[in-house]
Amino acid sequence: EAGVTQFPSHSVIEKGQTVTLRCDPISGHDNLYWYRRVMGKEIKFLLHFVKESKQDESGMPNNRFLAERTGGTYSTLKVQPAELEDSGVYFCASSVRGRTDTQYFGPGTRLTVL
Amino acid sequence: GDSVTQMEGPVTLSEEAFLTINCTYTATGYPSLFWYVQYPGEGLQLLLKATKADDKGSNKGFEATYRKETTSFHLEKGSVQVSDSAVYFCARFAGGTSYGKLTFGQGTILTVHP
Numbered sequence: 001e002a003g004v005t006q007f008p009s010h011s012v013i014e015k016g017q018t019v020t021l022r023c024d025p026i027s028g029h030d031n032l033y034w035y036r037r038v039m040g041k042e043i044k045f046l047l048h049f050v051k052e053s054k055q056d057e058s059g060m061p062n063n064r065f066l067a068e069r070t071g072g073t074y075s076t077l078k079v080q081p082a083e084l085e086d087s088g089v090y091f092c093a094s095s096v097r098g099r100t101d102t103q104y105f106g107p108g109t110r111l112t113v114l
Numbered sequence: 115g116d117s118v119t120q121m122e123g124p125v126t127l128s129e130e131a132f133l134t135i136n137c138t139y140t141a142t143g144y145p146s147l148f149w150y151v152q153y154p155g156e157g158l159q160l161l162l163k164a165t166k167a168d169d170k171g172s173n174k175g176f177e178a179t180y181r182k183e184t185t186s187f188h189l190e191k192g193s194v195q196v197s198d199s200a201v202y203f204c205a206r207f208a209g210g211t212s213y214g215k216l217t218f219g220q221g222t223i224l225t226v227h228p
Contacts, residue, residue, distance in 0.1 A: 033214055035218075042218045042221065045215045048213055056214065056215060059215070093158075101214075102160070103160075103214070107155075107156060
C-alpha cells in the first residue's frame, strides 16, 4: 500500500510568487492534515480535512494560504503571494475515519522563498 | 494552550551509549503522547505511543513511559546505533474539541558516531 505522497519535494520561488503544494493521502483515508515546520522550530498544525470539508483550519497563518480537497481525495495548499517567512517544510498526513490520533505522514515539501 | 517541550540538542553520542531525550507536556485533559522520528531524507514516522498514564510505548529498542505526575514522556534507548541518527519529535494529541491536531515539540537532532 502506497504511503502519503507529496509533490514537489522541494520548491524554490521568489517572494511574491505563487506556489501550490500537493498531497495524496493513503487511499481510503478520510482525514487529511497539513502541518508546517519553519526554521527548525516545532512542527505546527495548519488544518484538518474530513473528506472534502475543513474540520479545523485554526492553524492557517493568514489569508495568503488556501487549502482545498476537492472530491475528498488529494489536497492542495496554495500560497499566494509567498513571503520570506513562509519558507519551511510542509508536511501532509492522513488517517482513517474515526482515528485522528494515528496519523501517517508524507516526506514533506521543502519550500524556500527568496 | 497545549504545548510540548523537549530538550533541544543536538545530542551527539557514541555507538552503544545510553540515550535519553526529555519531553514534557501541558497537563490539560488526558492527551495521548507520541514520539515521531524523521530519518535523513525521509518523512515523519511514528516511533511509539502511549494513550494513558503509566502506559509504556516501545519500538525498535526505544521506550517511553507516560508519567502523569511529572507530565513527562522521556524517550530512552539502552544502546544506540549509527542508524538511529535522526530528528526525534515528541507530540501530544488532545482529541475532543482539538479534533485531529497534533502538537509537537521542537525536535531533537541525534547524531550517533561509530
